[in-house]
Amino acid sequence: MVSKPPTEDVDEADLEVSAPKDWAAGIPGVAVSLRRGVEQMGLVRTARTLRLLNQREGFDCPGCAWPEPHGHRKVAEFCENGAKAVAEEATRRRVGPEFFAEHPVSELAERTDYWLGQQGRITHPVLLRPGATHYEPVDWSTALRVVADALRGLDSPDEAAFYTSGRTSNEAAFVYQLLVRSFGTNNLPDCSNMCHESSGAALAETTGIGKGSVTLADLTEADLIVVVGQNPGTNHPRMLSALEEAKGNGATIVAVNPLPEAGLLRFKNPQNARGVLGGGTALADEFLQIRLGGDQALFQAVGNLLLRWEDEAPGTVLDRDFIDGRCEGFADYAAHVRALDWAEVDTATGLDRAEVERVARLFAGSERTVVCWAMGLTQHKHSVATIREIANVVLMRGMIGKPGAGLCPVRGHSNVQGDRTMGIWEKMPEKFLAALESEFGVAVPREPGLDTVGAIRAMRDGRVKVFMAVGGNFVAAAPDTAVTEAALRSCALTVHVSTKLNRSHVVHGQTALILPVRGRTERDTQDAGDQFVTVEDSMSVVHRSQGRLAPASDMLMSEVELVCGLGRELFGDAHPVPWVELARDYDLIRDRISRVVPGCADYNARVRQPDGFVLPHAPRDSREFTGTRDDRAVFTANPLTVLRVPEGRLLLQTMRSHDQYNTTIYGLDDRYRGIKDARRVVLVNPDDLAALGVPDGAAVTLVSEWAEDPTGTTERRAADFRVVSYPTARGCAAAYFPEANSLIPLDSTAEGSNTPTSKSIVIRLEV
Numbered sequence: 001m002v003s004k005p006p007t008e009d010v011d012e013a014d015l016e017v018s019a020p021k022d023w024a025a026g027i028p029g030v031a032v033s034l035r036r037g038v039e040q041m042g043l044v045r046t047a048r049t050l051r052l053l054n055q056r057e058g059f060d061c062p063g064c065a066w067p068e069p070h071g072h073r074k075v076a077e078f079c080e081n082g083a084k085a086v087a088e089e090a091t092r093r094r095v096g097p098e099f100f101a102e103h104p105v106s107e108l109a110e111r112t113d114y115w116l117g118q119q120g121r122i123t124h125p126v127l128l129r130p131g132a133t134h135y136e137p138v139d140w141s142t143a144l145r146v147v148a149d150a151l152r153g154l155d156s157p158d159e160a161a162f163y164t165s166g167r168t169s170n171e172a173a174f175v176y177q178l179l180v181r182s183f184g185t186n187n188l189p190d191c192s193n194m195c196h197e198s199s200g201a202a203l204a205e206t207t208g209i210g211k212g213s214v215t216l217a218d219l220t221e222a223d224l225i226v227v228v229g230q231n232p233g234t235n236h237p238r239m240l241s242a243l244e245e246a247k248g249n250g251a252t253i254v255a256v257n258p259l260p261e262a263g264l265l266r267f268k269n270p271q272n273a274r275g276v277l278g279g280g281t282a283l284a285d286e287f288l289q290i291r292l293g294g295d296q297a298l299f300q301a302v303g304n305l306l307l308r309w310e311d312e313a314p315g316t317v318l319d320r321d322f323i324d325g326r327c328e329g330f331a332d333y334a335a336h337v338r339a340l341d342w343a344e345v346d347t348a349t350g351l352d353r354a355e356v357e358r359v360a361r362l363f364a365g366s367e368r369t370v371v372c373w374a375m376g377l378t379q380h381k382h383s384v385a386t387i388r389e390i391a392n393v394v395l396m397r398g399m400i401g402k403p404g405a406g407l408c409p410v411r412g413h414s415n416v417q418g419d420r421t422m423g424i425w426e427k428m429p430e431k432f433l434a435a436l437e438s439e440f441g442v443a444v445p446r447e448p449g450l451d452t453v454g455a456i457r458a459m460r461d462g463r464v465k466v467f468m469a470v471g472g473n474f475v476a477a478a479p480d481t482a483v484t485e486a487a488l489r490s491c492a493l494t495v496h497v498s499t500k501l502n503r504s505h506v507v508h509g510q511t512a513l514i515l516p517v518r519g520r521t522e523r524d525t526q527d528a529g530d531q532f533v534t535v536e537d538s539m540s541v542v543h544r545s546q547g548r549l550a551p552a553s554d555m556l557m558s559e560v561e562l563v564c565g566l567g568r569e570l571f572g573d574a575h576p577v578p579w580v581e582l583a584r585d586y587d588l589i590r591d592r593i594s595r596v597v598p599g600c601a602d603y604n605a606r607v608r609q610p611d612g613f614v615l616p617h618a619p620r621d622s623r624e625f626t627g628t629r630d631d632r633a634v635f636t637a638n639p640l641t642v643l644r645v646p647e648g649r650l651l652l653q654t655m656r657s658h659d660q661y662n663t664t665i666y667g668l669d670d671r672y673r674g675i676k677d678a679r680r681v682v683l684v685n686p687d688d689l690a691a692l693g694v695p696d697g698a699a700v701t702l703v704s705e706w707a708e709d710p711t712g713t714t715e716r717r718a719a720d721f722r723v724v725s726y727p728t729a730r731g732c733a734a735a736y737f738p739e740a741n742s743l744i745p746l747d748s749t750a751e752g753s754n755t756p757t758s759k760s761i762v763i764r765l766e767v
């Protein structure tokens with residue numbers, strides 16, 4: 001059976017709405033993943049590919065960063081959405097030279113992201129010359145020479161920026177940052193800047209390490225799990241199995257979200273008979289339908305109540321030994337939170353005080369608490385303060401560095417955490433940079449580089465002229481679409497290392513290159529034989545990943561090979577980094593990693609163990625906080641931010657549907673939310689619609705308003721949206737990313753992480 005041809009462009013007039021579901025997964029989930037697989041890959045390839053997904057001898061799922069269980073793995077250790085991610089990559093559809101000859105760039109620029117992504121895998125490197133109408137095939141040596149010449153022609157290395165998306169393997173990330181720093185800049189923006197940067201900033205400051213402290217076992221041993229600002233039913237479906245297991249062990253689960261997300265309410269596990277046939281497991285015991293951005297107030301309120309109850313019955317609530325022995329800043333924090341203004345909590349959260357109190361009681365009574373969160377917490381103006389507030393509550397009860405307890409930021413891209421470990425960060429610490437210098441004998445710069453928002457500003461202002469990306473879809477993922485597009489168009493050269501066609505290929509610099517690479521699922525054969533790569537999941541487990549499928553085309557390079565090829569072209573054979581040798585045998589890269597990257601000693605041997613190894617994490621391993629200034633965990637007093645929305649306006653979040661992977665659109669249905677055949681929709685509470693006098697189903701333009709915009713652009717518009725009456729929290733609205741990205745002002749970012757405020761934009765509906 002062959003794969004189906006891609007779909008034609010979409011007609012959103014087909015929108016159908018039904019009641020949102022209150023359960024996730026189960027048989028429909030499995031059926032959808034198989035159908036998508038067969039459409040893209042055919043039957044035999046689907047079966048062969050899915051058999052290797054997340055198995056020890058197979059490849060790591062290119063979907064999310066959720067960890068695999070140690071020891072026993074199920075035959076099907078993947079979820080519906082992981083299978084869709086694999087089908088996207090292992091598709092038999094191809095975008096070759098004929099495709100580019102047939103379609104001028106101007107025509108491709110008119111297509112939707114969905115259409116572009118559906119065309120298939122790119123098979124040849126292609127070049128768009130200045131003024132040309134079409135991309136044309138080029139050989140690899142010409143392609144790499146174009147990049148190297150442009151880089152050498154710059155007045156300063158800081159006139160180039162090098163983006164990374166979080167699918168890049170550890171080996172590719174390591175050689176890429178080495179190339180960029182050897183070239184002389186720290187301009188390494190990445191998708192993390194738009195994702196968990198706020199978590200990294202808050203956790204590094206309070207616990208000394210910007211990563212989560214729990215293992216998968218902790219989650220299943222917890223007696224209280226609080227899931228805040230996360231939609232695991234869609235974005236981390238395998239997490240539901242862990243929640244179900246925890247529930248079976250007696251855990252209480254609290255969901256904090258403006259939306260009643262299906263996966264949090266009830267889960268039908270496709271891996272057991274009860275899930276397939278029965279009603280499934282009810283997951284959340286408490287659902288706090290919070291207002292967007294209200295979480296900081298909620299956690300301050302919990303802190304306030306814990307202090308009050310401790311006063312009423314001293315010695316029963318706070319973990320005094322832990323606070324006195326391991327922490328600092330408690331007195332200031334306690335004084336600050338005791339003075340909490342409850343009226344502000346009411347406004348910020350929109351919750352009943354009784355609900356808040358019930359949840360605070362759960363915190364007070366639990367012996368093993370885990371708090372999990374994702375983008376619902378990280379993409380607000382006050383995100384860093386919000387996550388510090390979670391740390392405060394966790395520290396008060398000593399809920400870190402013991403079984404069943406801890407902080408759990410759930411990462412997005414499958415290797416986003418590993419890329420950071422390997423040095424993809426615009427401000428790596430001195431220790432890492434010095435180790436890199438002494439290992440390779442190259443000089444690397446110390447001046448911090450540009451992050452994502454900084455890079456867009458620099459391109460807009462003509463300070464960055466060459467933009468290169470390994471993976472991702474920068475134009476569509478970044479905020480303020482019009483500004484970002486203009487920024488990219490003003491570059492002399494844009495270079496995209498990609499597997500599939502996307503918007504960033506058609507919004508290009510004067511000269512543009514698309515350099516196609518092999519993906520996770522594919523065999524990577526180099527001179528020294530078949531290679532594997534390594535990745536790190538959300539819980540700091542590092543393990544190997546090896547694709548087995550034949551590559552989509554014999555013209556494809558691996559990412560490692562491409563980066564090393566560029567290194568050789570740029571620096572020549574006399575350079576102290578042996579670029580050619582490193583690409584021949586990835587063990588040689590891993591030897592270097594073992595000497596440069598903290599915690600990676602003996603890397604080659606340890607990644608060959610069946611389940612890999614776990615990176616050290618002082619708070620988790622020994623309740624030590626060696627990364628902080630005084631080797632103590634830090635309580636922080638944070639002024640409360642209440643997002644105030646003018647009369648007649650709503651607070652908009654931009655989120656993922658069930659049928660997309662970030663900017664890659666798989667289909668037009670958001671099954672659990674009851675939305676069918678459309679993406680340009682805005683979900684609004686029925687009472688708000690009544691108050692605004694906007695009927696359900698109305699065609700509207702979304703207008704974002706930001707009076708403080710330093711550029712003077714106070715309004716941004718997104719036309720042709722349809723209103724859907726939906727049970728979201730009052731005063732809040734939701735639309736999909738990336739369609740709504742044009743509404744997010746470039747300069748509206750989180751304090752302390754510079755992450756775009758994608759989850760709280762003030763809008764009005766224009767009928």
Ligand SMILES: Nc1nc2c(c(=O)[nH]1)N[C@H]1C(S)=C(S)[C@@H](COP(=O)(O)OP(=O)(O)OC[C@H]3O[C@@H](n4cnc5c(=O)[nH]c(N)nc54)[C@H](O)[C@@H]3O)O[C@H]1N2
Nearest residue numbers: 081229230231235292293374375376412413655656661662
């Ligand atoms: N299938 C699939 N899997 C994915 C992805 C994908 O696109 N598709 N993307 C991957 C990536 S890169 C990431 S980062 C993760 C993202 O995973 P999520 O963070 O789950 O993704 P979002 O869709 O942005 O969902 C945000 C959730 O937070 C809630 N929320 C929004 N604002 C607030 C708030 O102010 N407070 C609270 N309490 N809740 C709020 C929303 O209602 C929604 O449920 O998923 C990863 N996995």
Ligand SMILES: Nc1nc2c(c(=O)[nH]1)N[C@H]1C(S)=C(S)[C@@H](COP(=O)(O)OP(=O)(O)OC[C@H]3O[C@@H](n4cnc5c(=O)[nH]c(N)nc54)[C@H](O)[C@@H]3O)O[C@H]1N2
Nearest residue numbers: 165195471472473477497498499500502654662663737758
């Ligand atoms: N409004 C709004 N904006 C957001 C968010 C939001 O919630 N709301 N979320 C933010 C978040 S959390 C993130 S992580 C970013 C995501 O930003 P990105 O990581 O930049 O975007 P993706 O859509 O994941 O990138 C998809 C592209 O990656 C390429 N690709 C896929 N696999 C491979 C591979 O193996 N190798 C290579 N070289 N390329 C590959 C394909 O060409 C594909 O088109 O978006 C951010 N933007």
Ligand SMILES: [Mo]
Nearest residue numbers: 195196412413
């Ligand atoms: Mo992400």
